Every structure is written in C-alpha cells, then in structure tokens.
Amino acid sequence: MRYLPKSQSDRETMLREIGAKSIDDLFAAIPAEYRVKGDLDIPRSYAEGEIVDFFRQRATESAQGYATFLGAGAYSHYRPLVIDSLISRGEFFTAYTPYQPEIAQGTLQSIFEFQSMICELTGMDVANASMYDGSTGAAEALMMAARVTGRSKSAVAATVHPEYREVITTYARYQGMPVSTFGCAKNGRVDLDTLALAIDDDTAGVLIQSPNFFGTIEDVAAIAEIAHDKGALLIVSIAEAISLGIVKPPAEADIVSMEAQSFGVPLGFGGPYCGVMATRERFVRQMPGRLVGEARDRNGKRGFVLTLATREQHIRREKATSNICTNQGLMALMCGIFMTVYGREGLKELATQNLAKAHYAAEQFKKSGATLLFEGAPRFNEFVIETKTDPYAINDKLLGQRIIGGFPLKKFYPELSNASLWCCTETTAKASIDAAAKEVAL
Amino acid sequence: MNLNEKIRKATTHISQNEGLIFEKSSPGKKGYKLPPLDVPEVDPAELLGEQAREDLGQMPEVSEIEIIRHYTRISTWNYAVDHGMYPLGSCTMKYNARVNEYVARLTGLAEAHPYQPERVTQGALRILQMLSEQLIEITGMDAITLQPAAGAHGELTGILMVRAYLESRGNPRKKILIPDSAHGTNPATAAMAGYAVENLKSNAAGMVDMASLEAQVNDDVAALMLTNPNTLGVFEQEIHKIADVLHAKGALMYMDGANMNALVGKVRPGDFGADVMHLNLHKTFSTPHGGGGPGSGPVACKKILEPFLPTPVVITKKDGTLGFDYNRPQSVGRVRMFYGNFGMHVRALAYIMANGPEGLRLTTEDAVLNANYIRKKLEGIYDLPYSTPTMHEVVFSDRLQTPKGVKTGDIAKRLIDYGFHPYTVSFPLVVHGALMIEPTESESKEELDLFIDAMKSIAEEAEQHPEIIAEAPHNTRISRLDETMAARKPVLRWKPPAAAAGK
Numbered sequence: 001m002r003y004l005p006k007s008q009s010d011r012e013t014m015l016r017e018i019g020a021k022s023i024d025d026l027f028a029a030i031p032a033e034y035r036v037k038g039d040l041d042i043p044r045s046y047a048e049g050e051i052v053d054f055f056r057q058r059a060t061e062s063a064q065g066y067a068t069f070l071g072a073g074a075y076s077h078y079r080p081l082v083i084d085s086l087i088s089r090g091e092f093f094t095a096y097t098p099y100q101p102e103i104a105q106g107t108l109q110s111i112f113e114f115q116s117m118i119c120e121l122t123g124m125d126v127a128n129a130s131m132y133d134g135s136t137g138a139a140e141a142l143m144m145a146a147r148v149t150g151r152s153k154s155a156v157a158a159t160v161h162p163e164y165r166e167v168i169t170t171y172a173r174y175q176g177m178p179v180s181t182f183g184c185a186k187n188g189r190v191d192l193d194t195l196a197l198a199i200d201d202d203t204a205g206v207l208i209q210s211p212n213f214f215g216t217i218e219d220v221a222a223i224a225e226i227a228h229d230k231g232a233l234l235i236v237s238i239a240e241a242i243s244l245g246i247v248k249p250p251a252e253a254d255i256v257s258m259e260a261q262s263f264g265v266p267l268g269f270g271g272p273y274c275g276v277m278a279t280r281e282r283f284v285r286q287m288p289g290r291l292v293g294e295a296r297d298r299n300g301k302r303g304f305v306l307t308l309a310t311r312e313q314h315i316r317r318e319k320a321t322s323n324i325c326t327n328q329g330l331m332a333l334m335c336g337i338f339m340t341v342y343g344r345e346g347l348k349e350l351a352t353q354n355l356a357k358a359h360y361a362a363e364q365f366k367k368s369g370a371t372l373l374f375e376g377a378p379r380f381n382e383f384v385i386e387t388k389t390d391p392y393a394i395n396d397k398l399l400g401q402r403i404i405g406g407f408p409l410k411k412f413y414p415e416l417s418n419a420s421l422w423c424c425t426e427t428t429a430k431a432s433i434d435a436a437a438k439e440v441a442l
Numbered sequence: 443m444n445l446n447e448k449i450r451k452a453t454t455h456i457s458q459n460e461g462l463i464f465e466k467s468s469p470g471k472k473g474y475k476l477p478p479l480d481v482p483e484v485d486p487a488e489l490l491g492e493q494a495r496e497d498l499g500q501m502p503e504v505s506e507i508e509i510i511r512h513y514t515r516i517s518t519w520n521y522a523v524d525h526g527m528y529p530l531g532s533c534t535m536k537y538n539a540r541v542n543e544y545v546a547r548l549t550g551l552a553e554a555h556p557y558q559p560e561r562v563t564q565g566a567l568r569i570l571q572m573l574s575e576q577l578i579e580i581t582g583m584d585a586i587t588l589q590p591a592a593g594a595h596g597e598l599t600g601i602l603m604v605r606a607y608l609e610s611r612g613n614p615r616k617k618i619l620i621p622d623s624a625h626g627t628n629p630a631t632a633a634m635a636g637y638a639v640e641n642l643k644s645n646a647a648g649m650v651d652m653a654s655l656e657a658q659v660n661d662d663v664a665a666l667m668l669t670n671p672n673t674l675g676v677f678e679q680e681i682h683k684i685a686d687v688l689h690a691k692g693a694l695m696y697m698d699g700a701n702m703n704a705l706v707g708k709v710r711p712g713d714f715g716a717d718v719m720h721l722n723l724h725k726t727f728s729t730p731h732g733g734g735g736p737g738s739g740p741v742a743c744k745k746i747l748e749p750f751l752p753t754p755v756v757i758t759k760k761d762g763t764l765g766f767d768y769n770r771p772q773s774v775g776r777v778r779m780f781y782g783n784f785g786m787h788v789r790a791l792a793y794i795m796a797n798g799p800e801g802l803r804l805t806t807e808d809a810v811l812n813a814n815y816i817r818k819k820l821e822g823i824y825d826l827p828y829s830t831p832t833m834h835e836v837v838f839s840d841r842l843q844t845p846k847g848v849k850t851g852d853i854a855k856r857l858i859d860y861g862f863h864p865y866t867v868s869f870p871l872v873v874h875g876a877l878m879i880e881p882t883e884s885e886s887k888e889e890l891d892l893f894i895d896a897m898k899s900i901a902e903e904a905e906q907h908p909e910i911i912a913e914a915p916h917n918t919r920i921s922r923l924d925e926t927m928a929a930r931k932p933v934l935r936w937k938p939p940a941a942a943a944g945k
C-alpha cells in the first residue's frame with residue numbers, strides 16, 4: 001500500500017521488539033467471535049490513475065460546464081487562483097487545530113485576520129473562527145440569544161432560507177425552544193405588524209435573513225427597533241456574503257450569523273462551506289466556537305492564541321456553549337484570502353457587478369412577459385419571477401442549452417406555485433440572461 | 443550547555459517576519475481585476491437607496507504578490523503532517539493523499555450546485571451512494587447519513603435519532619451515560635439533545651466498570667455514549683455484554699467512532715452491538731484537518747433507527763437513476779443544509795478506493811503496531827497508568843517527571859524543539875497529567891525511532907536540567923504566549939493603531 005511507509009521486514013523487526021509473535025497478538029483484546037474474517041466486501045485497491053479516471057467520469061455526470069441561475073443559499077462566484085494555490089500548502093491543510101501556538105502561528109494569524117475582516121464587513125465587534133455553515137450557525141445563534149436573555153422562545157422570518165429553518169426546527173425541538181414564524185409583506189420585506197405579534201416577553205431571539213431568501217434587502221434598523229423594544233436580540237443571517245460589498249452592514253443586529261461560502265469557497269454540491277458568527281463584545285462569553293486572540297510572549301513579541309476556551313466543550317463539557325469542536329478552518333482561510341484579494345475597493349466593485357447583472361436580468365425577464373414579484377424594496381443579486389408556465393418546464397428547455405434555470409419556489413412555498421428564484425453573479429454572461437429571457441416568456 | 447545537542451530531527455532556519463495583512467495595506471493597491479461588465483452599469487445608490495453602503499472601512503488593499511508572500515510566510519510558521527509525525531492522540535493525524543485533493547477539485551464536482559436537477563447530477567449522487575455503501579460495510583451497520591459536518595455534529599444527529607426512536611416507543615427517557623474518559627463533545631452533545639449527563643466510572647483496567655453499568659442502567663437511561671477503543675486506546679473487551687445490559691433495559695449503545703482507525707477491517711461495531719455511531723472522515727478516512735476543519739461526521743445505524751435518519755437520503759429511483767428522498771415522516775429532520783460536506787465525501791471515497799480491503803486492514807494493523815512499539819520503548823521511562831493492551835494510541839502520565847516540576851505540558855513544549863508536534867496534553871481526564879500519543883500508520887520506523895529518542899532525551903533532561911523543559915520551546919519564532927492575559931483582556935480583532943490606542 002503506497003501510503004504506508006513500512007517494509008515487511010520493518011514490521012517483523014517491530015513485532016519482535018514488542019515481543020509479539022504476529023500482528024494478531026496486538027488485536028487479542030478483540031473477542032474472536034467479532035473479528036472480521038477475510039476481506040471486507042468493498043472494491044479492490046485502485047491505482048492513482050484509475051481513481052482520477054473514476055472521478056473524472058463522475059464529474060462529467062454532474063453538469064460540468066453548465067451556466068447556472070441558481071443561488072438560493074449557494075452562490076457561483078469566480079474564485080481567484082491564489083486561493084487554491086495557497087490553501088494547498090501542506091502547512092495549512094495538513095495541520096490540526098492550533099492548540100500549540102508556538103508552531104501554529106500561521107493558522108492563528110490567518111484566523112485573526114479573518115475575524116477582523118468579518119467584523120469590519122458586518123459592523124460587529126467580534127467574530128468567531130467559523131461554524132459548520134449558515135444553517136447550523138443560525139440555529140446556534142438562536143440558542144445563544146436564549147442564553148444571553150434567559151428567555152426561551154424564538155421568532156423566525158418565513159423568508160429565512162427554508163433549509164436553515166428546517167435545521168432550526170431540529171435543533172430547537174429538544175432545547176425547549178418554541179419557534180414562531182412571521183411572514184413578509186407584498187414587497188418581500190418582513191411584515192412589521194406580524195413581526196410585532198410574533199414577539200412576546202419570553203422571546204429571546206428574532207432571526208431574519210438579509211438579503212432574504214427572495215433576494216430582498218431587509219430594513220434591519222426598523223426590525224431591530226421592534227425586537228429591542230421587547231427585549232429580544234436581533235439575529236441577522238447573511239447567506240450571500242458578497243452583498244456586504246454594497247449593502248449597509250446590519251450594524252443594529254446583536255448577532256450576525258453568516259454563510260461566507262461566496263467568499264471563495266467552491267459550490268461543491270453544498271459543502272464544505274463556511275459558517276461564521278459575529279456579535280457584540282458584551283455577548284462574547286456566550287458565543288459558541290473557537291476564538292483567536294492576540295497575546296504576547298515572554299519577550300513581548302506579538303503572537304496569537306485560541307482564547308476564551310472556557311466557553312467550549314473540552315473545558316465545560318455539558319455546560320459548554322455548544323458541542324462544536326472541529327469547525328471549517330480551511331474554509332475560513334479561503335474566505336480570508338478572497339476578502340484580501342478583493343479588499344476594500346474590489347468587494348464593492350464585485351458587488352456592484354452582481355447588482356448590475358441581476359438588475360439587467362430582472363428587466364429583461366419583465367420585458368419578456370414574466371412578472372417580477374416583491375417589487376418595491378431593494379434587492380441584491382436574486383429576484384423572484386412568476387411565469388405563466390411551470391418553472392420546471394422552463395428549466396427543462398434551458399437545460400437543453402446547458403443552462404440551469406432559476407430555483408422553483410414551490411418546493412418550499414406551495415403558494416408560490418409558478419414562481420422561481422433567479423440569481424445572477426459576476427459570472428453570469430449576458431448571453432445566458434438573454435437566452436433565459438426568451439424561455440421565461442413562454 | 444548546548445540546548446540542541448541531542449536534537450536529531452530538526453534544526454533552526456531563517457524564518458521570515460510578517461505583519462498583519464492590514465499593516466501592508468495602502469489605498470489604491472489591488473490584487474484583483476474584474477472583466478468589463480457586459481450589461482449596462484447601475485448606480486447602487488439609486489437601486490439600493492438608504493441600504494447602499496458607502497465604504498468598507500479597514501478592509502485591506504494589497505497586490506497579488508503581497509498576498510502570496512503574506513500567506514506563504516505565515517504558513518511556514520505552522521507545523522503540519524507534511525513535516526513529520528503529528529502524534530496528537532484522538533486526532534488521527536495521518537497522511538492526506540494528494541489524489542484526494544485533486545479529484546475533489548475536478549470542475550464538475552467542485553462546481554456542482556446543490557439544487558441543480560438530479561438528472562444532471564448523477565455523478566455526484568453516485569459518489570454519495572458508493573461512499574454510503576462502503577461505510578456501511580466497514581461499520582457493519584444497516585444505514586447511514588452523510589449530512590453531519592463533523593464528529594460532534596454526528597453525535598448530535600445520532601443522539602437525536604436515539605431520542606426520536608425512544609419517543610416513538612412512548613418515552614424519550616431522561617439521561618445519557620458517559621464514561622469519565624469521554625471526549626468533551628459527548629456530554630456537550632447530550633445536553634444539546636435535551637438529556638442529563640450521568641458519569642460512568644472506569645475500572646482499574648481503564649474499561650467500563652460492569653458493576654457500575656448494571657447499577658446505573660435503568661428506565662431513565664436513553665443510551666450509553668461509548669468510545670471504542672476508548673480514549674485510553676483500550677478496546678472494551680466486554681463490549682457485547684455492555685450492549686446486552688443496555689438492551690435488556692431498553693437503552694441503546696451510541697458509539698463514538700473517533701477511534702475507528704484501530705478497527706477498520708478487523709472488527710465491525712455493528713457486529714459487536716453498537717446501535718448507532720459516527721465516523722470522523724477527517725480522522726480515519728484521511729480527509730485533511732485543514733487547521734481546524736472542515737470535517738465530516740457520517741452517522742451509521744441499525745435498521746431500527748433507519749426511519750429516524752435526517753432528510754434527505756440518497757435512493758435509487760424506480761427508473762434506476764439516483765435521487766434524494768425527502769419523504770421520511772419519522773426523520774429527526776435536517777441537521778445541516780444541503781447534503782453535508784460533499785468535498786470530504788469525495789476525498790474519503792478516494793481514500794477507500796486507494797486502499798481496498800487489504801490496504802484498509804494493513805493500515806489498521808500498522809497504526810496499532812506503531813502505538814505498541816512506542817509503548818514498548820517508552821514504558822518505564824514514562825509512567826504507564828494502565829497496562830491493559832494498547833490499540834492505536836497509548837496514554838502515559840507525567841508521574842515520573844513531576845517530582846522535578848516537569849509536567850505533561852512542559853514535555854510537550856520541549857518536543858517542539860525536537861522537531862515534533864506534541865501529543866495530546868492532559869486528556870483523557872481520567873489520567874492525571876496525561877500524554878496521549880497516537881502515531882497513526884503514516885509513520886515509518888525511522889520517524890518513530892526519532893520520536894522515541896526525543897522522548898527519552900527529554901526524560902533525561904527532566905532529571906538533569908528540568909529548567910530547560912520548563913522554558914521550552916527555545917527554537918521557535920515565539921516563546922510561550924501569555925494565555926491568561928489573552929483571556930483576561932481579549933483582543934479579538936485588529937484595529938488601526940489610533941483606534942486601538944483608545945479613540
């Protein structure tokens with residue numbers, strides 16, 4: 001086996017030194033009746049070239065090279081090549097969690113920079129080193145709000161990503177955390193009246209997403225006022241991180257729970273992605289996940305360490321803020337590099353291109369006869385249209401042109417039966433938009 | 443005296459200094475170029491109104507070469523598996539094969555959107571199905587979900603499934619039994635799933651104490667969360683009796699599969715009585731740890747628990763194509779959006795394919811051989827609190843060194859000077875001053891001998907020059923950091939010097 005650095009004679013020497021007659025002696029603790037007899041029933045060992053061929057074949061069966069109008073929580077953005085070049089350094093990707101800071105400063109400093117950039121973009125004071133993804137991050141943010149406020153209920157907007165809401169349902173069920181839902185107005189924004197009704201004196205956290213699942217940018221300040229009036233925390237979930245380049249940060253929020261996949265993480269059929277949580281300094285001791293902080297060594301030299309670990313499972317066990325241990329470290333590094341590449345001007349320029357493409361597409365679709373839903377509030381790079389025909393039928397036609405159409409919303413919102421959610425990014429070509437505009441006319 | 447005299451594996455070398463990226467930034471530098479816009483330009487202020495953002499504050503502005511140098515320089519400050527032995531117990535720091543990285547980046551797989559139509563996604567679905575089938579065979583279980591993002595997330599999924607199963611039979615019960623040697627995620631998970639945690643004592647051999655178990659299992663116990671081999675590297679020899687005791691009282695056995703690297707191809711948890719377990723693909727199945735993540739924590743279970751698996755699951759449809767089944771009324775629900783950390787699934791499957799059945803078995807054998815070799819060579823030099831047979835990792839204590847004031851954490855720091863990453867320090871909690879060493883199969887005899895020499899040499903230093911160890915590491919860029927101050931006055935983000943000095 002090519003990954004194993006031992007010759008048969010090494011093995012024999014080592015066994016002899018241990019005083020074992022055969023390797024089976026070392027497995028004597030396993031009761032004989034349970035030992036596997038013979039081989040596991042899995043395929044034979046493959047050569048490297050065969051493995052490459054196998055996966056190349058699977059890749060060609062996965063819509064390789066298609067244009068896509070899908071967003072809905074996973075976004076197709078160009079990934080600068082320096083990202084993979086840098087994260088492919090073994091020093092980064094074959095290292096463990098930086099528990100020994102003297103030989104992990106590379107990881108620690110990169111996370112410190114990541115935390116700093118997330119704070120800058122979200123308007124929060126502190127950000128953690130990552131969560132699994134946006135969905136679990138949102139669930140954990142609600143649990144954090146319960147710890148901070150000592151209250152038990154949650155209120156969640158119906159315009160939060162439906163799969164995030166499913167995860168929240170799973171997590172909340174056994175936390176003793178009742179979850180109520182509030183809907184949106186005709187313009188796609190949270191309906192402030194229903195919101196007020198969904199919050200009471202026992203509501204710990206109010207969760208919204210902005211831009212929301214329909215692409216609409218929420219009036220965070222107005223929502224924050226209502227939540228804060230009742231003593232609840234406002235949690236803003238951000239699924240499309242690029243929006244932060246051009247959309248006002250949710251500075252009125254108490255917790256921002258982000259999915260940072262758009263910052264250079266490949267679509268990868270849904271994962272691994274990069275959740276991250278940011279909050280106010282006064283809430284930091286209730287925040288889940290790892291945190292990197294600045295420290296000094298004996299000679300006064302600056303370095304970085306994992307800190308405030310008394311929140312975490314390895315110290316606090318059942319009293320920890322979360323059970324999270326392994327996080328999405330390498331994805332946070334990808335995001336950090338992406339944010340550095342684009343930086344202060346580039347993120348703005350990039351976000352503006354997204355805005356322009358989506359705006360053009362929405363206009364073209366409207367001209368073709370599709371109805372634009374949720375007009376009257378600002379959007380970023382996604383929009384909802386209603387068509388005369390079933391969106392699945394439209395998508396079938398587009399698929400023949402190697403274009404993946406928008407996301408049919410009836411999967412999650414049966415009442416929106418002929419509506420679909422379309423996303424345009426800087427990678428969406430005008431030609432694809434024009435081709436799609438023809439089909440949505442039908 | 444020469445501090446570095448006995449150090450064979452490493453020497454010091456020039457290491458570049460590098461500030462924070464923000465400190466290299468200046469207005470107008472660029473590391474990007476966007477293509478020309480092929481649609482009409484828009485005015486964000488007009489489209490977004492008061493939601494438009496003016497400025498991105500302190501975000502860096504740097505050029506491409508500076509970015510490459512920045513991250514390359516700081517990367518050289520890390521120790522990694524690619525440098526050498528990384529004997530962190532419980533973490534299984536094995537070689538991360540390059541073919542895994544290559545295939546995970548193939549365009550069709552790396553760019554597949556989770557909502558693209560199933561009919562044009564058969565390749566990705568096939569990968570999920572194949573990995574599922576092979577992990578089921580390896581664990582001896584009946585069904586699996588690949589959705590959980592890491593081990594702890596798998597634990598939560600598995601315990602929620604236990605809960606849903608018990609609930610379907612009328613009573614979810616109240617508590618989870620957890621041995622005192624367990625990893626911190628186990629009790630934290632039980633709490634998140636709404637259970638009380640009850641501690642279970644180990645016996646003198648480091649195994650579950652059968653008498654305590656029998657006394658503690660009652661109608662309130664939902665499950666035992668058991669790591670096998672446990673965190674002492676000891677196989678629970680009475681594993682089937684443990685399962686019988688639980689099952690007789692209607693409780694289930696959850697197995698934390700973090701230590702499957704000791705078992706793959708030799709014994710299957712499904713055969714010895716586990717009802718539900720998680721795997722850590724980032725340990726046993728070689729997906730890289732990435733400086734903290736991502737991981738992947740599939741949960742495998744017996745038939746009785748299958749209806750409770752998270753949605754969706756991959757199925758073969760009537761027409762023979764693959765697809766997702768969302769219609770699972772008894773499911774615990776979703777634990778993560780989409781289908782899990784697919785990129786890790788690709789890598790794990792590539793690892794299994796490279797090994798085949800013989801390779802997997804030999805891998806396990808080498809992992810256990812390496813741990814036993816270290817044990818044999820260091821026994822007596824370091825205190826071995828449990829003499830029970832060792833599987834893939836061995837746990838010593840610092841009892842012989844503490845009279846000189848040298849503790850496990852100090853020995854760990856001195857190992858850094860010797861060119862090694864330390865072992866896991868102070869875990870498991872049942873061993874006072876633990877040194878938890880897991881070499882994995884990826885170490886050659888030469889590398890192991892270097893490690894053993896280093897550990898012996900440090901033990902000698904502990905006798906003769908304990909002050910060297912107390913102040914280690916000596917050869918790193920920075921010395922020990924003041925973690926107490928870092929926690930007392932946390933600085934968790936960079937601020938421009940003026941702002942940091944207090945506005």
Ligand SMILES: Cc1ncc(COP(=O)(O)O)c(C=O)c1O
Nearest residue numbers: 325326532592593594625700737
């Ligand atoms: C025994 C044991 N259980 C559970 C875990 C948690 O796994 P993860 O870090 O993938 O969440 C770990 C590793 O960290 C472990 O060693």
